[in-house]
Amino acid sequence: MEKSSEKNIFLLLFIYIVSTLFICSKMSPLYITNEWADPNIYFNVAKGMVNGKALYTEIFDHKGPFIFFIYATGYIISNTNFFGMYLVEILFWYLLAISLYLSARLYLNKVSSFLITLPFFVCIVKIMKAGGSAEEFILCMEGISLYLYLKYFKMENPVHKPKYMFIHGILVTAVMLTKINLIAFWFFPLLAIFLNILYHKEFKNFYINIIAFILGSLVIAIPVIGYLYTHNCLEEAYKIYIELNSAYAKLGSPRKIFFRLLGRILYLFLEPTCLFLLGFMGIFLFPFKYINNLFERWGLFLAAIILYIAIFMGKFQYYYPIPFLIFGFVGFIYLGLFLKKYINNVNFYSNKPYIIFILFFLFTSAGISGLDNTRVEAWILKDDNYGRKALMTMRLKKEIMKEKNPTLLNLGFGLANNLFTTCNIVPNIKYFVTPNLSYKFYPQMRDEQLQYIKDKKTDFVIIQQYIPGNGYYDDKNPIEVAQKLKYNPILLENYKLILTDSIINCIDERSVDIYFLYKKKK
Incomplete structure (x- = not known):
C-alpha cells in the first residue's frame, strides 16, 4: 500500500512537470518556436555537429561542449523544431522533481514532501526566460546530488555507497563541461563526504569512492573529449572554453569583487520568495537547526556561499541565479519542518491528495499565465x-x-x-x-x-x-x-x-x- 501510494505521487509529479513545461517552456509544442537567442545557438551548433561540422573549429560558440551534446539529443529526436528538446526538458525536470521530493521525504511525510515540491517549480518558471538555458539543466543535476548528499548523512551508520559517488562523478563532469564555474556547488559537499569517510576510518571505502567518482567522470569525459579529439578540435576547445572564457570573466580587484557581491544581494529579489526568503532559510537556518553532523552542516552551508560567489561575482544575466534556487528548496524543507509542529491533523490532506493536486495545479496555472515568458496567446496560430x-x-x-x-x-x-x-x-x-x-x-x-x-x-x-x-x-x-x-x-x-x-x-x-x-x- 505504501509503495502504491508513492507510485501515485511519482505519477502526479510527472503530470505536473509535463503540464508546467507545456505551458511555461517555449520548447513546448504549445508555442510555434522558442525565439530566445541562447537555445537557438545551442540547437544550431548541435545541428552543425550532427551534420558533420567540428565544434569550435568549424562551428562556434564559447559555451562548454556538453550543452551541445544535450541539444544534439533533442535535434536527433526532432530536427525541424524544439519538440525533441521539450522531451529532454521533461526528463531533466522530472528527475529534479523526484530528487527534491525524495530529499524532502528524508524529513517530512509523503504529502508534505509532495506539497512543497510543487511550488518550487513556479519559482523556476519566474526567472527562466523562455526555457532551455544551461542553468536549468545544471539545477536538475544539483537536485540529484543534493538528495544523495542528504540521504548519506541521514543514515544511522552511514557507509557511502560507491554507486552514489559514481553518480556524483557523472554530474560534476557534465557541469564542468557545460559551465565550469558552477561546479562550485559540489566542492564542499563532496569534501564533506570524503572527510566523513576518513573520520570513521573507512579507508577502503574512501579509495573505492575515489575510483567510483573517476569512473563516473569518465562516462561523460570519454565521449565528449573523444569527440573533440577525433574531430581535431580538442586544442581549440581548450582555447575557447577555458582560455577565452577565463579572459572574458576577468573580475577586477578584490575590493571591486567584494562590493559587487554585496550589491548583488539585491538580485536575489528577482524571485524574492525562493532566492531570498527561502534561500536564507535553506542556507542559514536549516543546516544549523536540523543537521547534526558537522561535516554535513558545513558542507551544505559553504556550498551555498561559494555558489553565490561563483554566480554573482562576474558578468550577470537575470537567469544566472537559477542554480542558486536549489537552496530555496532546502528552505522549503525548513518551512515544512517549522509548520509540522503546528499541524497535528493531516488526515484530510492524506486522504485527498488528488483534490489538493488539482487545486494546486489550477493555482499554478493561474499564477504563471501572467508571466512575460508564457505568451499563451501564441498558440493555434498557423x-x-x-x-x-x-x-x-x-x-x-x-x-x-x-x-x-x-x-x-x-x-x-x-x-x-x-x-x-x-x-x-x-x-x-x-x-x-x-x-x-x-x-x-x-x-x-x-x-x-x-x-x-x-x-x-x-x-x-x-x-x-x-x-x-x-x-x-x-x-x-x-x-x-x-x-x-x-x-x-x-x-x-x-x-x-x-x-x-x-x-x-x-x-x-x-x-x-x-x-x-x-x-x-x-
Whole structure:
C-alpha cells in the first residue's frame, strides 16, 4: 500500500512537470518556436555537429561542449523544431522533481514532501526566460546530488555507497563541461563526504569512492573529449572554453569583487520568495537547526556561499541565479519542518491528495499565465495567421524561405538566431551568429564575418540595431555598431537591403530591435 501510494505521487509529479513545461517552456509544442537567442545557438551548433561540422573549429560558440551534446539529443529526436528538446526538458525536470521530493521525504511525510515540491517549480518558471538555458539543466543535476548528499548523512551508520559517488562523478563532469564555474556547488559537499569517510576510518571505502567518482567522470569525459579529439578540435576547445572564457570573466580587484557581491544581494529579489526568503532559510537556518553532523552542516552551508560567489561575482544575466534556487528548496524543507509542529491533523490532506493536486495545479496555472515568458496567446496560430506576438521574426522568415536551401549570417545577437531553426538552415560558416563577445575582446569573430560578406559565403545577412544598445558591442568601434555596419562598403558592394523590420522583443527585457535583412547580389 505504501509503495502504491508513492507510485501515485511519482505519477502526479510527472503530470505536473509535463503540464508546467507545456505551458511555461517555449520548447513546448504549445508555442510555434522558442525565439530566445541562447537555445537557438545551442540547437544550431548541435545541428552543425550532427551534420558533420567540428565544434569550435568549424562551428562556434564559447559555451562548454556538453550543452551541445544535450541539444544534439533533442535535434536527433526532432530536427525541424524544439519538440525533441521539450522531451529532454521533461526528463531533466522530472528527475529534479523526484530528487527534491525524495530529499524532502528524508524529513517530512509523503504529502508534505509532495506539497512543497510543487511550488518550487513556479519559482523556476519566474526567472527562466523562455526555457532551455544551461542553468536549468545544471539545477536538475544539483537536485540529484543534493538528495544523495542528504540521504548519506541521514543514515544511522552511514557507509557511502560507491554507486552514489559514481553518480556524483557523472554530474560534476557534465557541469564542468557545460559551465565550469558552477561546479562550485559540489566542492564542499563532496569534501564533506570524503572527510566523513576518513573520520570513521573507512579507508577502503574512501579509495573505492575515489575510483567510483573517476569512473563516473569518465562516462561523460570519454565521449565528449573523444569527440573533440577525433574531430581535431580538442586544442581549440581548450582555447575557447577555458582560455577565452577565463579572459572574458576577468573580475577586477578584490575590493571591486567584494562590493559587487554585496550589491548583488539585491538580485536575489528577482524571485524574492525562493532566492531570498527561502534561500536564507535553506542556507542559514536549516543546516544549523536540523543537521547534526558537522561535516554535513558545513558542507551544505559553504556550498551555498561559494555558489553565490561563483554566480554573482562576474558578468550577470537575470537567469544566472537559477542554480542558486536549489537552496530555496532546502528552505522549503525548513518551512515544512517549522509548520509540522503546528499541524497535528493531516488526515484530510492524506486522504485527498488528488483534490489538493488539482487545486494546486489550477493555482499554478493561474499564477504563471501572467508571466512575460508564457505568451499563451501564441498558440493555434498557423501560416498566414501568425500574429506579431506568435512569431516575431515571421516577416524575416518568409523572405528568407523564398530562397531554396538558404544560408544565413546573423551579425547581431537576439531573435534572429531563431531563423536558423525556423528556416531549418544548417550553418555553413563558423561564425554564423554573433555571441555576446565584443569586438574589442574578440576581434577575430567580426573580422571573419566581414570576410564571409566579402566572399559572399551566405545568401542572407542580418544586422540588428538595439534601442537602446544592450552593451554587447563597443559603441565606439565603427565595424561594431549597426548604424555604421550597414554602411560598410564591403556589405554594400556584395549585398542589397531587402527588408527592414522593427520588433518588440518580449523575451529579452522587452527591448525594441530593428532588423535589416540583406540578400546577396547576383
